[in-house]
Amino acid sequence: MLRHFLTLLVLPGLVVNSSSSRSSSEEEKEHDDGSREKESNGHHSNGHGVPWGYKDQTAWTFNFTDCSGKSQSPIDINTRRAIYDPTLPPISLEGYDLTDDSALTLWNNGHTLELILPNTMRIVTGFDHEFLAAQLHFHWGTPEVPGSEHTIDNVHFPAEIHVVHYNSKYANISEAASQSDGLVVLGGFIQIGLHENENYEKILAVITDVSIEESNTEIPGFNVRHLLPNKLDRFYRYNGSLTTPPCYQTVNWTIFNDTITVSRKQLKALENTLKAGQEEHLNKNFRAPQLLYGRHVLASFMASSTIKNPGLGRMGERNQSTEQSEGLSRGDILAIAFGVLFGVSLLCFLLYTYQQHRKYTSITKDPRQNVIYKPAMKAEA
Structure with missing residues (x-):
């Protein structure tokens, strides 16, 4: 585990210096002298050595070219325009049930709460290759401002979890980050429920230990699969970008339709405990939804408002009849x-x-x- 953690900390240069062939990845992570961005999610105080924050997201486009691209994330998922694609294979996970003698590193990197994962965790079906886990992290808001990054029909959820994986054919996540088939991110919406979520408590119970920026602690391994929705067969799929600088447009996103619930107390711990810098509370760490610019969002399931197009190839184009029939919901017909x-x-x-x-x-x-x-x-x- 120590060797894996040190590897994650020194990956940086490949992400910063790779400006070619970017089209399908997610959140990177680098932590080397504070001069490079985090390799698996781009979540550190610098992208190309340039500080950034969530309060002035328009400034990202001036310092990071890709942040003004036309394949940016997150997005609003319009369920009326999502295209049902029956060829999307189900997602199958292996190695997520970790034993409690395998310690996991949890840390506050100044932009999110991140848990470093062993690459024995992997996605074995659902994509053209096996994808190995690198880390997971969260986005949240405040009691008044829900903080999910993606939205469903313009509705924000209280929080969102991202689990970052890289293609097993590459040596590490830093090498994979610049490749069109390099990264896959599984995203899930977090809502408030009536009961405490014992699986999330394994992380939130020690959140005070990492309240200060750059602090870290170790927690026993557990079944990380339980942090995701119970069912993984209903999801949306699209090509996008990192949701933080440098905003590389290289992420293959999977957003689950079913949600995860935590107690109000648990969500409050996430919203109020962490700090960025000396005094500033770490919250509202989510990027505003970006424009689609003609991209298509696929759905693995057929809902009443989902466009049906069985002949659509994976991530392919809609036919003309689909375009013409798009947007007629039951309400429109009535x-x-x-x-x-x-x-x-x-x-x-x-x-x-x-x-x-x-x-x-x-x-x-x-x-x-x-x-x-x-x-x-x-x-x-």
């Missing part, structure tokens, strides 16, 4: 039906009124209506 019904009813009423008016007009114009009837008078004998 609205159109009621509109047509109202129009027909109005037309019938107008026709009836017109006929009645004509009938009345014809009566008033009848010359006989002006004749005064006088019965004949019979002369008396």
